[in-house]
Amino acid sequence: MTFSYTLVLALLLLFPGLCAFAGLRSGERTDFLAPRPEKPNSTGTLFVVVSGTIAGHLAGAVLFDLQAIWCRSTGLCVPVAFDPNIYRVLLGMGHPAGAPTDGAIAWWIFFLGALGVLTGWAFARASRTAAFKRNFDPVEFGWLDPAVQAVKAGRSVIVAYVVTKTSHDGASIAFEGIVDRLALDDDQKVAMIVLSQVDRFTVTIESKGGIRRRNGGGRPIAQMQLAASEIANIAFEVLTAPPETRV
Structure with a gap:
């Protein structure tokens, strides 16, 4: 089986959503009731993955926006040879043109991985809140x-x-x-x-x-x-x- 660049990129972009699903499942697990296994092709699972992906990347885009505001207002940012904003690069608005540097590849993969972990942690914490349990426990149990x-x-x-x-x-x-x-x-x-x-x-x-x-x-x-x-x-x-x- 040959993995194409598009497939690898899609998996990297979906990583926050997959982490959100894993965090949600781990957060709702209890010592008393074993969670039911997910059905194949479940629309509920797809909804959680897509929602987690959107929420994670929205948080990432907001972080880059806050970083840009901080740099413009303070001038304390250190320039690098690549654009750290992976979303601008994916949309074709990043710099430099041509092959990315080794540091750029390492940073972009690290960012997506860290974003996925933080998204999973946030969904796990949210699933343990009283508001979440009050609304979803009756449906689950x-x-x-x-x-x-x-x-x-x-x-x-x-x-x-x-x-x-x-x-x-x-x-x-x-x-x-x-x-x-x-x-x-x-x-x-x-x-x-x-x-x-x-x-x-x-x-x-x-x-x-x-x-x-x-x-x-x-x-x-x-x-x-x-x-x-x-x-x-x-x-x-x-x-x-x-x-x-x-x-």
């Missing part, structure tokens, strides 16, 4: 958002009751434990769940329609993982510790 917000607020845990597809003589094996990690699929169904301090029990539907629970013996399981293919049903309960009273 859907029906699970109230429970997620309770855990984020502290002093709350989520207990899951998981009925598995493993059964014998009408009794299904089930587990009860504190939710350590949860993953949702594209339809906001539980794709994977990790429980800690897990108790075992069985659930039986009696002939008259009642449900009978029989607790299992043995010490609680320290941690276990269940995939969607093993889960028949699941229920959640949010437990909040009472506020501390001062004496």
Whole structure:
């Protein structure tokens, strides 16, 4: 595969947008909920990449404009043999004409790399703000958002009751434990769940329609993982510790 100059230049120019997407994903990651993988050709991913690219290059152009104002007003800038403003060079308005110097190439690549890193950092910080979470958490977590917000607020845990597809003589094996990690699929169904301090029990539907629970013996399981293919049903309960009273 041969890489053309146009492809390399396009990747360099898109680098701030790719960093913005990576920063956004890392910033919204939580210890409780595993983020869903992005769909191939996702319009949401494309929107973040394009928005990050525009925001990053806008910030870069503003920095060069501020630098020009500083140079004109103070005269403290040091002249160099190339135009440091890569946007002016790309638009064909830079100097000098002809082949760029080694220093020019190093500076332009360094600038685009630093711009990408700063854009990713800015998007990661923005994704952790209360305003961002207030607007995007309900979209991301859907029906699970109230429970997620309770855990984020502290002093709350989520207990899951998981009925598995493993059964014998009408009794299904089930587990009860504190939710350590949860993953949702594209339809906001539980794709994977990790429980800690897990108790075992069985659930039986009696002939008259009642449900009978029989607790299992043995010490609680320290941690276990269940995939969607093993889960028949699941229920959640949010437990909040009472506020501390001062004496």
